[in-house]
Amino acid sequence: xxxxxxxxxxxxxxxxxxxxxxxxxxxxxxxxxxxxxxxxxxxxxxxxxxxxxxxxxxxxxxxxxxxxxxxxxxxxxxxxxxxxxxxxxxxxxxxxxxxxxxxxxxxxxxxxxxxxxxxxxxxxxxxxxxxxxxxxx
Numbered sequence: 418x419x420x421x422x423x424x425x426x427x428x429x430x431x432x433x434x435x436x437x438x439x440x441x442x443x444x445x446x447x448x449x450x451x452x453x454x455x456x457x458x459x460x461x462x463x464x465x466x467x468x469x470x471x472x473x474x475x476x477x478x479x480x481x482x483x484x485x486x487x488x489x490x491x492x493x494x495x496x497x498x499x500x501x502x503x504x505x506x507x508x509x510x511x512x513x514x515x516x517x518x519x520x521x522x523x524x525x526x527x528x529x530x531x532x533x534x535x536x537x538x539x540x541x542x543x544x545x546x547x548x549x550x551x552x553x554x
Contacts, residue, residue, distance in 0.1 A: 442534045446516050453519040460520065461497045462552060472499055475551050485509040488546035493535045494553035498524045504549070512545070514538050 436444075453460065462468040479485075479500070486508040492501040495513035501524055505511050511528035514535060515521055521530040531539055535553060 493550040
């Protein structure tokens with residue numbers, strides 16, 4: 418019987434007295450990969466009226482305060498990519514960052530993708546006109 422690829426990712430390392438940054442990142446990545454695999458809809462902010470309203474209000478604020486045409490924008494913790502897609506449609510060049518690979522696969526056509534921990538991205542300082550990070554806790 419063939420094992421599912423996610424079954425080989427452990428979200429719990431042996432108990433460590435002082436876990437390394439790499440270990441913490443690996444645990445978080447495994448957790449989000451599993452969550453995306455089991456229930457990707459939970460990351461879709463447009464799945465219900467409250468989420469759609471929140472997305473619209475966020476988008477209205479972005480449009481009101483930022484010129485997006487021909488701007489370089491980073492979306493940290495992009496999730497299902499609703500904001501990233503709107504940014505791209507508004508004329509921005511987008512780089513997206515998420516810890517899970519599934520959302521990035523959905524966004525390869527509209528942006529440059531980076532699988533990374535939001536607090537430790539490969540993005541260079543000063544390279545972006547705007548950075549957005551919505552619904553990231």
